[in-house]
Amino acid sequence: MYANGGGDKSSLLLCPDCQNKLELAKQRANFKAWRCNNRHCPNRKRELAKLNSSQYQEYLKRPSQFKLRYIYREYAFKIRQIAPQSSAQSRVDLSRIQASPQVLGLILSYCVNYGISAAKTAALMYDIHGIKISKQTILNYAQAVAANIRPFLDNYPYQLSSQLVGDETYLRVKGKWHYLFYFYDVNKKIILADYVTPKRTTESACIAIYQVLKKYQVIPENLRFTVDDNPIYRVARLYYAHQEGINFDLNIVKGLTNETDVAKEYRPAKQTIERLNRSLKANYRPMGGFKSASGSITYVTLYSLCHNFLRPHQSLGYHPPVEVPELTGLTRMPDKWLRLIKLAQEQLPTA
Template sequence: MQDVHGVTISHQTILNYENSVALLLKPYVDHYPYELSDQFCGDETYIRVNGRWHYLFFFFDAVKKIILSYRVSPNRDTASAIQAINDVLIKMKEIPENLTFVVDGNPIYLLAQHFFAQHQISFDVKQVIGLTNEDPVSTEFRPLKQIIERLNRTFKGNYRSTHGFGSNHGSVSFVTLFAAYFNFLRPHASLEGKVPVVNPELSGLPTMPARWTKLIELAQRWIVEQRTA
Protein backbone atom coordinates (compact mmCIF):
# COMPACT_ATOMS: atom_id res chain seq x y z
CA MET A 1 0.00 0.00 0.00
CA GLN A 2 2.86 2.36 0.78
CA ASP A 3 4.66 1.67 -2.50
CA VAL A 4 1.58 1.70 -4.73
CA HIS A 5 -0.79 4.17 -3.10
CA GLY A 6 1.40 6.06 -0.64
CA VAL A 7 -0.77 4.91 2.25
CA THR A 8 0.83 3.66 5.45
CA ILE A 9 -1.11 0.92 7.24
CA SER A 10 -0.11 -0.23 10.70
CA HIS A 11 0.02 -3.82 11.86
CA GLN A 12 -2.88 -3.09 14.22
CA THR A 13 -5.00 -1.81 11.33
CA ILE A 14 -4.45 -5.10 9.51
CA LEU A 15 -5.40 -7.05 12.63
CA ASN A 16 -8.54 -4.94 13.05
CA TYR A 17 -9.50 -5.61 9.44
CA GLU A 18 -8.84 -9.33 9.88
CA ASN A 19 -11.04 -9.47 12.97
CA SER A 20 -13.84 -7.57 11.22
CA VAL A 21 -13.78 -9.81 8.15
CA ALA A 22 -13.72 -12.96 10.30
CA LEU A 23 -16.74 -11.68 12.22
CA LEU A 24 -18.63 -11.31 8.93
CA LEU A 25 -17.52 -14.63 7.49
CA LYS A 26 -18.07 -16.87 10.51
CA PRO A 27 -21.90 -17.07 10.31
CA TYR A 28 -21.67 -17.74 6.57
CA VAL A 29 -19.07 -20.49 7.00
CA ASP A 30 -20.92 -22.06 9.92
CA HIS A 31 -24.41 -22.05 8.38
CA TYR A 32 -23.67 -22.68 4.72
CA PRO A 33 -25.84 -25.54 3.31
CA TYR A 34 -22.97 -27.92 2.62
CA GLU A 35 -23.50 -31.09 0.62
CA LEU A 36 -21.83 -33.68 2.83
CA SER A 37 -20.59 -37.24 2.42
CA ASP A 38 -20.84 -39.95 5.06
CA GLN A 39 -17.18 -39.99 6.13
CA PHE A 40 -16.18 -37.69 8.97
CA CYS A 41 -13.00 -37.46 11.00
CA GLY A 42 -11.82 -35.29 13.86
CA ASP A 43 -8.61 -34.40 15.62
CA GLU A 44 -7.00 -31.76 17.80
CA THR A 45 -3.88 -29.73 17.19
CA TYR A 46 -2.08 -27.10 19.22
CA ILE A 47 -2.34 -23.34 18.87
CA ARG A 48 -0.60 -20.78 21.07
CA VAL A 49 -2.80 -18.07 22.59
CA ASN A 50 -1.56 -15.39 24.97
CA GLY A 51 1.59 -17.37 25.69
CA ARG A 52 -0.22 -20.62 26.51
CA TRP A 53 -1.05 -23.69 24.45
CA HIS A 54 -4.67 -24.06 23.43
CA TYR A 55 -6.35 -26.79 21.41
CA LEU A 56 -7.89 -26.45 17.98
CA PHE A 57 -10.60 -29.05 17.38
CA PHE A 58 -11.09 -29.84 13.70
CA PHE A 59 -13.90 -31.98 12.31
CA PHE A 60 -13.74 -32.64 8.61
CA ASP A 61 -15.68 -34.22 5.75
CA ALA A 62 -12.96 -36.53 4.49
CA VAL A 63 -14.50 -36.95 1.02
CA LYS A 64 -15.72 -33.43 0.25
CA LYS A 65 -12.71 -31.83 2.04
CA ILE A 66 -14.92 -29.44 4.00
CA ILE A 67 -14.01 -28.16 7.46
CA LEU A 68 -17.12 -28.51 9.61
CA SER A 69 -15.77 -27.55 13.02
CA TYR A 70 -12.78 -25.42 14.00
CA ARG A 71 -13.12 -24.66 17.69
CA VAL A 72 -10.33 -23.13 19.76
CA SER A 73 -10.40 -24.17 23.42
CA PRO A 74 -8.03 -23.77 26.36
CA ASN A 75 -8.94 -27.31 27.38
CA ARG A 76 -8.76 -30.71 25.74
CA ASP A 77 -11.90 -31.89 27.45
CA THR A 78 -15.28 -33.52 26.92
CA ALA A 79 -17.15 -30.21 26.70
CA SER A 80 -14.94 -29.12 23.79
CA ALA A 81 -15.45 -32.47 22.05
CA ILE A 82 -19.23 -32.15 22.48
CA GLN A 83 -19.23 -28.66 21.01
CA ALA A 84 -17.06 -29.71 18.07
CA ILE A 85 -19.25 -32.71 17.23
CA ASN A 86 -22.36 -30.56 17.58
CA ASP A 87 -20.90 -28.18 14.98
CA VAL A 88 -21.05 -31.11 12.56
CA LEU A 89 -24.49 -32.36 13.56
CA ILE A 90 -26.21 -29.00 13.07
CA LYS A 91 -24.94 -28.90 9.48
CA MET A 92 -26.79 -32.11 8.60
CA LYS A 93 -30.28 -31.97 7.17
CA GLU A 94 -30.94 -35.17 9.08
CA ILE A 95 -28.66 -37.42 11.09
CA PRO A 96 -27.98 -40.68 9.22
CA GLU A 97 -28.49 -43.97 11.01
CA ASN A 98 -24.94 -45.14 10.29
CA LEU A 99 -23.19 -41.90 11.27
CA THR A 100 -19.57 -42.55 12.29
CA PHE A 101 -16.80 -40.26 13.49
CA VAL A 102 -13.17 -41.37 13.17
CA VAL A 103 -11.00 -39.86 15.91
CA ASP A 104 -7.91 -40.62 17.97
CA GLY A 105 -7.80 -42.59 21.21
CA ASN A 106 -8.72 -39.70 23.49
CA PRO A 107 -11.60 -40.82 25.78
CA ILE A 108 -13.30 -37.42 25.52
CA TYR A 109 -14.92 -38.54 22.27
CA LEU A 110 -16.48 -41.61 23.88
CA LEU A 111 -17.81 -39.39 26.67
CA ALA A 112 -19.20 -37.02 24.04
CA GLN A 113 -20.86 -39.98 22.33
CA HIS A 114 -22.46 -40.92 25.65
CA PHE A 115 -23.68 -37.34 26.15
CA PHE A 116 -25.43 -37.27 22.78
CA ALA A 117 -26.91 -40.74 23.33
CA GLN A 118 -28.58 -39.39 26.47
CA HIS A 119 -30.24 -36.83 24.18
CA GLN A 120 -31.41 -39.48 21.67
CA ILE A 121 -28.69 -38.70 19.13
CA SER A 122 -26.78 -41.82 18.19
CA PHE A 123 -23.57 -42.26 16.25
CA ASP A 124 -20.56 -44.53 16.28
CA VAL A 125 -17.04 -43.53 17.26
CA LYS A 126 -14.06 -45.32 15.72
CA GLN A 127 -10.83 -44.65 17.56
CA VAL A 128 -7.52 -45.01 15.75
CA ILE A 129 -4.90 -45.78 18.38
CA GLY A 130 -1.22 -44.88 18.20
CA LEU A 131 0.98 -44.76 15.13
CA THR A 132 0.82 -48.41 14.09
CA ASN A 133 -2.09 -50.71 13.36
CA GLU A 134 -2.30 -52.91 16.44
CA ASP A 135 -6.05 -53.54 16.24
CA PRO A 136 -8.65 -54.08 13.48
CA VAL A 137 -10.33 -50.69 13.97
CA SER A 138 -7.06 -48.79 13.60
CA THR A 139 -6.20 -50.84 10.52
CA GLU A 140 -9.52 -50.11 8.83
CA PHE A 141 -9.91 -46.44 9.71
CA ARG A 142 -6.34 -45.12 9.78
CA PRO A 143 -6.64 -43.72 6.22
CA LEU A 144 -9.36 -41.35 7.46
CA LYS A 145 -7.25 -40.40 10.47
CA GLN A 146 -4.37 -39.61 8.15
CA ILE A 147 -6.62 -37.28 6.15
CA ILE A 148 -7.39 -35.14 9.20
CA GLU A 149 -3.70 -35.18 10.14
CA ARG A 150 -2.89 -33.74 6.70
CA LEU A 151 -5.40 -30.97 7.41
CA ASN A 152 -3.56 -30.27 10.67
CA ARG A 153 -0.27 -30.00 8.78
CA THR A 154 -1.83 -27.66 6.23
CA PHE A 155 -3.11 -25.45 9.02
CA LYS A 156 0.25 -25.41 10.79
CA GLY A 157 1.93 -24.37 7.57
CA ASN A 158 -0.28 -21.28 7.54
CA TYR A 159 -0.20 -20.71 11.30
CA ARG A 160 3.52 -21.09 11.96
CA SER A 161 4.49 -17.59 10.79
CA THR A 162 2.11 -15.97 13.30
CA HIS A 163 4.12 -17.21 16.33
CA GLY A 164 0.83 -17.47 18.22
CA PHE A 165 -1.82 -14.94 19.16
CA GLY A 166 -2.16 -12.33 21.87
CA SER A 167 -5.84 -13.02 22.49
CA ASN A 168 -8.48 -15.68 22.03
CA HIS A 169 -10.34 -13.33 19.69
CA GLY A 170 -7.32 -13.12 17.41
CA SER A 171 -6.91 -16.89 17.30
CA VAL A 172 -10.59 -17.43 16.46
CA SER A 173 -10.39 -14.82 13.70
CA PHE A 174 -7.35 -16.49 12.15
CA VAL A 175 -8.90 -19.96 12.27
CA THR A 176 -12.19 -18.65 10.84
CA LEU A 177 -10.38 -17.09 7.89
CA PHE A 178 -8.43 -20.31 7.38
CA ALA A 179 -11.67 -22.36 7.31
CA ALA A 180 -13.29 -19.90 4.88
CA TYR A 181 -10.26 -20.05 2.60
CA PHE A 182 -10.01 -23.85 2.83
CA ASN A 183 -13.70 -24.48 2.10
CA PHE A 184 -14.44 -21.86 -0.54
CA LEU A 185 -11.20 -20.66 -2.13
CA ARG A 186 -8.41 -23.25 -1.92
CA PRO A 187 -8.16 -25.75 -4.81
CA HIS A 188 -7.50 -29.35 -3.79
CA ALA A 189 -5.51 -31.87 -5.80
CA SER A 190 -7.76 -34.68 -4.56
CA LEU A 191 -10.76 -32.79 -6.00
CA GLU A 192 -9.09 -32.45 -9.42
CA GLY A 193 -8.04 -28.90 -8.70
CA LYS A 194 -11.49 -27.75 -7.61
CA VAL A 195 -12.44 -26.05 -4.36
CA PRO A 196 -14.52 -28.06 -1.86
CA VAL A 197 -17.53 -25.73 -2.14
CA VAL A 198 -18.06 -24.63 -5.73
CA ASN A 199 -19.87 -21.31 -6.02
CA PRO A 200 -20.27 -19.86 -9.54
CA GLU A 201 -20.01 -16.34 -8.17
CA LEU A 202 -16.52 -17.16 -6.91
CA SER A 203 -15.18 -19.57 -9.51
CA GLY A 204 -15.55 -17.14 -12.38
CA LEU A 205 -13.25 -14.55 -10.84
CA PRO A 206 -9.66 -14.37 -12.12
CA THR A 207 -7.69 -13.54 -8.96
CA MET A 208 -7.63 -14.59 -5.32
CA PRO A 209 -8.16 -10.99 -4.03
CA ALA A 210 -11.26 -10.75 -6.21
CA ARG A 211 -12.57 -14.04 -4.81
CA TRP A 212 -11.94 -12.91 -1.24
CA THR A 213 -13.82 -9.68 -1.94
CA LYS A 214 -16.75 -11.58 -3.43
CA LEU A 215 -16.79 -14.05 -0.52
CA ILE A 216 -17.02 -11.15 1.93
CA GLU A 217 -19.84 -9.71 -0.17
CA LEU A 218 -21.69 -13.05 -0.13
CA ALA A 219 -21.33 -13.24 3.65
CA GLN A 220 -22.68 -9.71 4.06
CA ARG A 221 -25.59 -10.51 1.75
CA TRP A 222 -26.38 -13.66 3.75
CA ILE A 223 -26.47 -11.71 7.02
CA VAL A 224 -28.84 -9.13 5.54
CA GLU A 225 -31.11 -11.88 4.19
CA GLN A 226 -31.25 -13.56 7.59
CA ARG A 227 -32.20 -10.32 9.29
CA THR A 228 -34.98 -9.57 6.81
CA ALA A 229 -36.34 -13.13 6.58
Protein backbone atom coordinates in the same frame (compact mmCIF):
# COMPACT_ATOMS: atom_id res chain seq x y z
CA MET B 1 -28.53 -49.00 50.69
CA TYR B 2 -29.48 -46.67 47.82
CA ALA B 3 -26.88 -43.95 47.65
CA ASN B 4 -29.22 -41.52 45.95
CA GLY B 5 -31.80 -41.64 48.74
CA GLY B 6 -35.33 -40.51 48.15
CA GLY B 7 -36.76 -37.38 46.73
CA ASP B 8 -34.58 -36.16 43.86
CA LYS B 9 -35.37 -37.16 40.31
CA SER B 10 -32.27 -39.32 40.02
CA SER B 11 -33.88 -41.95 42.26
CA LEU B 12 -36.18 -42.69 39.33
CA LEU B 13 -33.32 -44.06 37.24
CA LEU B 14 -33.83 -47.77 36.60
CA CYS B 15 -31.71 -50.41 34.93
CA PRO B 16 -33.13 -51.16 31.46
CA ASP B 17 -32.20 -54.84 31.88
CA CYS B 18 -33.51 -55.72 35.33
CA GLN B 19 -35.47 -52.62 36.41
CA ASN B 20 -33.37 -52.33 39.56
CA LYS B 21 -32.84 -48.84 40.89
CA LEU B 22 -29.46 -47.49 39.79
CA GLU B 23 -26.98 -46.40 42.44
CA LEU B 24 -24.63 -43.46 42.30
CA ALA B 25 -21.20 -44.91 41.49
CA LYS B 26 -19.18 -41.84 40.58
CA GLN B 27 -19.60 -38.11 40.81
CA ARG B 28 -17.49 -35.69 38.78
CA ALA B 29 -17.76 -31.99 38.06
CA ASN B 30 -19.64 -32.56 34.81
CA PHE B 31 -21.32 -35.93 35.21
CA LYS B 32 -22.66 -38.56 37.58
CA ALA B 33 -22.38 -42.26 36.82
CA TRP B 34 -25.26 -44.43 37.98
CA ARG B 35 -24.75 -48.20 38.19
CA CYS B 36 -26.90 -51.28 38.40
CA ASN B 37 -25.56 -53.25 41.36
CA ASN B 38 -27.83 -56.26 40.93
CA ARG B 39 -25.55 -59.34 40.80
CA HIS B 40 -28.15 -61.22 38.77
CA CYS B 41 -28.69 -58.43 36.22
CA PRO B 42 -28.80 -59.83 32.64
CA ASN B 43 -26.41 -57.03 31.58
CA ARG B 44 -23.73 -58.25 34.02
CA LYS B 45 -24.25 -61.90 33.00
CA ARG B 46 -23.93 -61.02 29.32
CA GLU B 47 -20.70 -59.10 29.86
CA LEU B 48 -19.32 -61.85 32.09
CA ALA B 49 -19.99 -64.44 29.38
CA LYS B 50 -17.89 -62.40 26.92
CA LEU B 51 -14.71 -62.86 29.00
CA ASN B 52 -12.28 -65.56 27.91
CA SER B 53 -10.74 -67.81 30.56
CA SER B 54 -7.64 -65.68 31.24
CA GLN B 55 -9.78 -62.54 31.47
CA TYR B 56 -12.07 -64.39 33.86
CA GLN B 57 -9.11 -65.34 36.09
CA GLU B 58 -8.06 -61.69 36.06
CA TYR B 59 -11.62 -60.67 36.90
CA LEU B 60 -11.64 -62.95 39.97
CA LYS B 61 -8.48 -61.22 41.21
CA ARG B 62 -9.41 -57.64 40.33
CA PRO B 63 -13.14 -57.36 39.75
CA SER B 64 -13.09 -53.55 39.91
CA GLN B 65 -10.94 -53.44 36.74
CA PHE B 66 -13.86 -54.81 34.72
CA LYS B 67 -16.91 -52.84 33.75
CA LEU B 68 -19.58 -55.49 33.61
CA ARG B 69 -22.50 -53.65 35.11
CA TYR B 70 -24.94 -51.34 33.40
CA ILE B 71 -23.82 -47.71 33.76
CA TYR B 72 -25.87 -44.64 33.02
CA ARG B 73 -24.09 -41.31 32.81
CA GLU B 74 -25.98 -38.17 33.68
CA TYR B 75 -24.36 -34.97 32.48
CA ALA B 76 -24.51 -31.66 34.27
CA PHE B 77 -24.59 -29.60 31.09
CA LYS B 78 -26.89 -29.11 28.13
CA ILE B 79 -25.22 -28.56 24.79
CA ARG B 80 -27.58 -25.77 23.76
CA GLN B 81 -26.64 -23.80 26.86
CA ILE B 82 -22.88 -24.16 26.57
CA ALA B 83 -22.33 -23.99 22.80
CA PRO B 84 -21.34 -20.44 21.85
CA GLN B 85 -23.80 -18.77 19.49
CA SER B 86 -21.11 -17.09 17.45
CA SER B 87 -17.47 -17.64 18.25
CA ALA B 88 -16.13 -14.66 16.33
CA GLN B 89 -16.87 -11.20 17.64
CA SER B 90 -16.26 -7.96 15.85
CA ARG B 91 -14.85 -4.69 17.08
CA VAL B 92 -14.80 -3.16 13.62
CA ASP B 93 -17.84 -2.55 11.47
CA LEU B 94 -16.96 -3.81 8.00
CA SER B 95 -18.91 -1.02 6.36
CA ARG B 96 -16.65 1.52 8.06
CA ILE B 97 -13.39 0.04 6.82
CA GLN B 98 -11.29 2.86 5.39
CA ALA B 99 -9.33 0.77 2.93
CA SER B 100 -10.51 0.14 -0.59
CA PRO B 101 -11.97 -3.32 -1.29
CA GLN B 102 -8.88 -4.12 -3.36
CA VAL B 103 -6.64 -3.48 -0.36
CA LEU B 104 -8.86 -5.68 1.84
CA GLY B 105 -8.72 -8.50 -0.73
CA LEU B 106 -4.93 -8.31 -0.90
CA ILE B 107 -4.56 -8.33 2.89
CA LEU B 108 -6.75 -11.41 3.27
CA SER B 109 -4.93 -13.24 0.49
CA TYR B 110 -1.52 -12.57 2.03
CA CYS B 111 -2.50 -13.28 5.63
CA VAL B 112 -4.76 -16.27 5.14
CA ASN B 113 -3.85 -17.97 1.86
CA TYR B 114 -0.11 -17.46 2.28
CA GLY B 115 0.10 -17.42 6.07
CA ILE B 116 2.02 -14.13 6.14
CA SER B 117 1.96 -12.38 9.52
CA ALA B 118 0.13 -9.08 9.96
CA ALA B 119 3.44 -7.24 10.49
CA LYS B 120 4.97 -8.67 7.32
CA THR B 121 1.76 -8.04 5.38
CA ALA B 122 1.94 -4.38 6.45
CA ALA B 123 5.54 -4.21 5.18
CA LEU B 124 4.59 -6.00 1.98
CA MET B 125 1.67 -3.64 1.33
CA TYR B 126 4.05 -0.69 1.63
CA ASP B 127 7.09 -2.13 -0.18
CA ILE B 128 5.26 -3.77 -3.07
CA HIS B 129 1.99 -1.87 -3.40
CA GLY B 130 2.99 1.50 -1.94
CA ILE B 131 0.07 1.43 0.50
CA LYS B 132 0.61 2.54 4.08
CA ILE B 133 -1.38 0.45 6.54
CA SER B 134 -0.52 -0.54 10.11
CA LYS B 135 -0.27 -4.04 11.49
CA GLN B 136 -3.05 -3.26 13.98
CA THR B 137 -5.36 -2.07 11.22
CA ILE B 138 -4.74 -5.33 9.35
CA LEU B 139 -5.63 -7.31 12.49
CA ASN B 140 -8.79 -5.23 12.96
CA TYR B 141 -9.84 -5.82 9.35
CA ALA B 142 -9.23 -9.55 9.69
CA GLN B 143 -11.35 -9.63 12.82
CA ALA B 144 -14.19 -7.71 11.21
CA VAL B 145 -14.20 -9.98 8.16
CA ALA B 146 -14.12 -13.14 10.32
CA ALA B 147 -17.06 -11.93 12.40
CA ASN B 148 -19.02 -10.98 9.29
CA ILE B 149 -18.45 -14.23 7.40
CA ARG B 150 -18.73 -16.63 10.34
CA PRO B 151 -22.51 -17.13 9.91
CA PHE B 152 -21.94 -17.94 6.23
CA LEU B 153 -19.38 -20.60 7.21
CA ASP B 154 -21.70 -22.02 9.89
CA ASN B 155 -24.96 -21.99 7.95
CA TYR B 156 -23.89 -22.84 4.40
CA PRO B 157 -26.00 -25.75 3.03
CA TYR B 158 -23.10 -28.21 2.73
CA GLN B 159 -23.47 -31.52 0.89
CA LEU B 160 -21.84 -33.91 3.34
CA SER B 161 -20.89 -37.55 3.61
CA SER B 162 -21.28 -39.55 6.81
CA GLN B 163 -17.57 -40.19 7.34
CA LEU B 164 -15.88 -37.69 9.60
CA VAL B 165 -12.52 -37.41 11.24
CA GLY B 166 -11.70 -35.33 14.30
CA ASP B 167 -8.55 -34.29 16.04
CA GLU B 168 -7.21 -31.69 18.43
CA THR B 169 -4.23 -29.59 17.54
CA TYR B 170 -2.57 -26.87 19.58
CA LEU B 171 -2.41 -23.13 19.19
CA ARG B 172 -0.38 -20.73 21.25
CA VAL B 173 -2.59 -17.96 22.72
CA LYS B 174 -1.07 -15.35 25.04
CA GLY B 175 1.78 -17.76 25.78
CA LYS B 176 -0.54 -20.63 26.71
CA TRP B 177 -1.59 -23.70 24.76
CA HIS B 178 -5.16 -23.70 23.51
CA TYR B 179 -6.84 -26.61 21.79
CA LEU B 180 -8.30 -26.45 18.33
CA PHE B 181 -10.93 -29.17 17.92
CA TYR B 182 -11.17 -29.94 14.24
CA PHE B 183 -13.70 -32.12 12.45
CA TYR B 184 -13.53 -32.75 8.71
CA ASP B 185 -15.63 -34.63 6.22
CA VAL B 186 -13.22 -37.36 5.05
CA ASN B 187 -14.71 -37.58 1.56
CA LYS B 188 -15.62 -33.95 0.87
CA LYS B 189 -12.60 -32.41 2.69
CA ILE B 190 -14.87 -29.83 4.28
CA ILE B 191 -14.02 -28.39 7.72
CA LEU B 192 -17.14 -28.81 9.86
CA ALA B 193 -15.88 -27.81 13.29
CA ASP B 194 -13.03 -25.53 14.31
CA TYR B 195 -13.61 -24.91 17.99
CA VAL B 196 -10.81 -23.10 19.88
CA THR B 197 -10.79 -23.50 23.65
CA PRO B 198 -8.36 -23.53 26.58
CA LYS B 199 -10.11 -26.66 27.87
CA ARG B 200 -9.56 -30.17 26.57
CA THR B 201 -12.70 -31.55 28.17
CA THR B 202 -15.78 -33.57 27.33
CA GLU B 203 -17.77 -30.31 27.05
CA SER B 204 -15.29 -29.02 24.46
CA ALA B 205 -15.59 -32.25 22.45
CA CYS B 206 -19.41 -31.99 22.70
CA ILE B 207 -19.36 -28.39 21.44
CA ALA B 208 -17.14 -29.34 18.48
CA ILE B 209 -19.46 -32.25 17.64
CA TYR B 210 -22.42 -29.88 17.97
CA GLN B 211 -20.85 -27.60 15.34
CA VAL B 212 -20.72 -30.67 13.08
CA LEU B 213 -24.25 -31.93 13.74
CA LYS B 214 -25.77 -28.49 13.09
CA LYS B 215 -24.46 -28.67 9.52
CA TYR B 216 -26.60 -31.68 8.62
CA GLN B 217 -30.18 -31.09 7.54
CA VAL B 218 -30.79 -34.74 8.44
CA ILE B 219 -28.30 -36.62 10.58
CA PRO B 220 -27.30 -39.76 8.64
CA GLU B 221 -27.89 -43.13 10.30
CA ASN B 222 -24.37 -44.33 9.54
CA LEU B 223 -22.64 -41.22 10.88
CA ARG B 224 -19.14 -42.17 11.93
CA PHE B 225 -16.41 -40.16 13.65
CA THR B 226 -12.82 -41.36 13.49
CA VAL B 227 -10.92 -39.95 16.46
CA ASP B 228 -7.84 -40.65 18.54
CA ASP B 229 -8.16 -42.58 21.79
CA ASN B 230 -8.82 -39.60 24.04
CA PRO B 231 -11.66 -40.73 26.38
CA ILE B 232 -13.48 -37.38 26.00
CA TYR B 233 -14.85 -38.58 22.65
CA ARG B 234 -16.27 -41.76 24.17
CA VAL B 235 -17.96 -39.72 26.88
CA ALA B 236 -19.24 -37.25 24.25
CA ARG B 237 -20.78 -40.14 22.27
CA LEU B 238 -22.58 -41.31 25.42
CA TYR B 239 -23.73 -37.76 26.09
CA TYR B 240 -25.32 -37.47 22.64
CA ALA B 241 -26.85 -40.97 22.82
CA HIS B 242 -28.28 -40.55 26.31
CA GLN B 243 -29.17 -36.90 26.49
CA GLU B 244 -29.81 -35.78 22.93
CA GLY B 245 -31.00 -39.04 21.38
CA ILE B 246 -28.41 -38.71 18.61
CA ASN B 247 -26.38 -41.81 17.79
CA PHE B 248 -23.12 -42.07 15.92
CA ASP B 249 -20.30 -44.56 15.66
CA LEU B 250 -16.87 -43.88 16.99
CA ASN B 251 -13.73 -45.31 15.39
CA ILE B 252 -10.94 -45.09 17.90
CA VAL B 253 -7.57 -45.03 16.17
CA LYS B 254 -4.54 -44.85 18.40
CA GLY B 255 -2.04 -42.25 17.28
CA LEU B 256 -4.24 -40.82 14.56
CA THR B 257 -1.66 -38.19 13.66
CA ASN B 258 1.48 -40.08 14.65
CA GLU B 259 3.50 -42.55 12.64
CA THR B 260 1.45 -45.65 13.29
CA ASP B 261 0.37 -48.52 11.17
CA VAL B 262 -3.38 -48.11 11.12
CA ALA B 263 -5.91 -50.45 9.55
CA LYS B 264 -6.57 -49.94 5.85
CA GLU B 265 -10.10 -48.67 6.39
CA TYR B 266 -8.90 -45.80 8.61
CA ARG B 267 -6.13 -44.74 6.28
CA PRO B 268 -8.16 -42.18 4.29
CA ALA B 269 -9.30 -40.52 7.53
CA LYS B 270 -5.74 -40.48 8.84
CA GLN B 271 -4.37 -39.03 5.62
CA THR B 272 -7.08 -36.37 5.54
CA ILE B 273 -6.42 -35.17 9.06
CA GLU B 274 -2.64 -35.25 8.59
CA ARG B 275 -2.78 -33.22 5.40
CA LEU B 276 -5.14 -30.64 6.87
CA ASN B 277 -3.17 -30.32 10.10
CA ARG B 278 0.03 -29.93 8.12
CA SER B 279 -1.31 -27.11 6.02
CA LEU B 280 -2.82 -25.33 9.03
CA LYS B 281 0.47 -25.59 10.92
CA ALA B 282 2.51 -24.38 7.96
CA ASN B 283 0.17 -21.43 7.57
CA TYR B 284 -0.09 -20.47 11.20
CA ARG B 285 3.58 -20.87 12.15
CA PRO B 286 4.69 -17.44 10.87
CA MET B 287 2.08 -15.89 13.18
CA GLY B 288 4.17 -17.08 16.13
CA GLY B 289 1.15 -17.44 18.36
CA PHE B 290 -1.78 -15.14 19.06
CA LYS B 291 -1.97 -12.18 21.42
CA SER B 292 -5.61 -12.83 22.35
CA ALA B 293 -8.27 -15.53 22.24
CA SER B 294 -10.26 -13.52 19.70
CA GLY B 295 -7.14 -13.27 17.52
CA SER B 296 -6.87 -17.04 17.34
CA ILE B 297 -10.61 -17.43 16.63
CA THR B 298 -10.35 -14.83 13.86
CA TYR B 299 -7.45 -16.67 12.27
CA VAL B 300 -9.07 -20.10 12.53
CA THR B 301 -12.36 -18.76 11.08
CA LEU B 302 -10.62 -17.17 8.09
CA TYR B 303 -8.55 -20.30 7.61
CA SER B 304 -11.69 -22.50 7.54
CA LEU B 305 -13.36 -20.15 5.04
CA CYS B 306 -10.32 -20.20 2.82
CA HIS B 307 -10.06 -23.97 3.11
CA ASN B 308 -13.72 -24.75 2.38
CA PHE B 309 -14.46 -22.18 -0.32
CA LEU B 310 -11.27 -20.76 -1.82
CA ARG B 311 -8.22 -22.97 -1.77
CA PRO B 312 -7.94 -25.56 -4.55
CA HIS B 313 -7.17 -29.09 -3.37
CA GLN B 314 -5.01 -31.50 -5.30
CA SER B 315 -7.14 -34.48 -4.19
CA LEU B 316 -10.26 -32.73 -5.52
CA GLY B 317 -8.81 -32.08 -8.96
CA TYR B 318 -7.68 -28.58 -7.93
CA HIS B 319 -11.16 -27.49 -6.93
CA PRO B 320 -12.05 -26.16 -3.50
CA PRO B 321 -14.13 -28.53 -1.30
CA VAL B 322 -17.21 -26.32 -1.80
CA GLU B 323 -17.72 -24.64 -5.16
CA VAL B 324 -19.85 -21.56 -4.71
CA PRO B 325 -21.47 -20.74 -8.09
CA GLU B 326 -21.03 -17.00 -7.48
CA LEU B 327 -17.23 -17.41 -7.45
CA THR B 328 -16.89 -19.16 -10.80
CA GLY B 329 -15.04 -17.17 -13.38
CA LEU B 330 -12.98 -15.30 -10.80
CA THR B 331 -9.28 -16.09 -11.06
CA ARG B 332 -7.64 -13.64 -8.63
CA MET B 333 -7.73 -14.58 -4.95
CA PRO B 334 -8.45 -11.01 -3.70
CA ASP B 335 -11.53 -10.93 -5.93
CA LYS B 336 -12.71 -14.28 -4.55
CA TRP B 337 -12.40 -12.98 -0.98
CA LEU B 338 -14.41 -9.87 -1.81
CA ARG B 339 -17.15 -11.89 -3.52
CA LEU B 340 -17.33 -14.20 -0.50
CA ILE B 341 -17.69 -11.22 1.86
CA LYS B 342 -20.44 -9.79 -0.35
CA LEU B 343 -22.30 -13.10 -0.37
CA ALA B 344 -22.01 -13.45 3.39
CA GLN B 345 -23.36 -9.93 3.92
CA GLU B 346 -26.28 -10.51 1.59
CA GLN B 347 -27.23 -13.56 3.62
CA LEU B 348 -27.07 -11.81 6.97
CA PRO B 349 -30.51 -11.38 8.51
CA THR B 350 -31.46 -7.70 8.33
CA ALA B 351 -31.96 -6.61 11.91
